[in-house]
Amino acid sequence: MGVTSYCYGEVLLNETWVFPGGMEANPEYYPEDDEPEFRPHALFESSIKELTAILNGSNTTIRSNEPYASVTPRRGLPSDLSEPLEKWLRRYEHVNGFNANWFTLAESNTFGWESRLMKRQAMVDPRVAELFRGCPRGFPFERWPRDLPISYSSWHRGGVEVEWTESYAEIVPDFYKEAIPRLAMLGPPDRVRMVVASFR
Incomplete structure (x- = not known):
């Protein structure tokens, strides 16, 4: 909704x-x-x-x-x-x-917009799951493969659940x-x- x-x-x-x-x-x-x-x-x-x-x-x-x-x-x-x-x-x-x-x-x-942190969870294409190894700080936009659209969602058919950490400001x-x-x-x-x- x-x-x-x-x-x-x-x-x-x-x-x-x-x-x-x-x-x-x-x-x-x-x-x-x-x-x-x-x-x-x-x-x-x-x-x-x-x-x-x-x-x-x-x-x-x-x-x-x-x-x-x-x-x-x-x-x-x-x-x-x-x-x-x-x-x-x-x-x-x-x-x-x-x-x-x-x-x-x-x-x-x-x-504390910049200091307050949240562990994020979502599903992504299995081809980019490695980018999230170790729950990185920040979403890995810069390392995302150029030939794949940047995408994540709460549910993704065939997707892999990953985690990353962001500040509330991010x-x-x-x-x-x-x-x-x-x-x-x-x-x-x-x-x-x-x-x-x-x-x-």
Whole structure:
């Protein structure tokens, strides 16, 4: 089952959380429905299941031998959401398949994205199984044969199960290199937070 997570930034100004992003057209809008015409533009959007587990505390094993640690335990939506996010997200709060969490940039900064390690598990083509001997540090992209597509999955017909070790920053590199720096541009770590809304 697929999942998509939307990450929104908020800034605390004069003791009120403010949404600094813009609005965009809502692709689900129809005049005869209750859907709003516009929705808040997400700071980051992803369908990577590992990222949802890390941000939303789903306690799930995804191509790993243990559940992912989450930045914070799942908290749901904050009670003091900024007005645009309140109007957009609160209506999903009791919808099946919706999960939410939030954390400050300060909490993210102490999570240990680069130092926290995870042993990953997946199945690969038997021809590349040797690359994973000894559970190497990092996925062996650079040593992968040029004539074979880089591929791994939870199940692969005729595949071989392998293990390797990655930091959380390596598991979700786009989020770590793009979303966190964008969040940091919004203000001081204790006055900036990320609100994560995940839909299955």
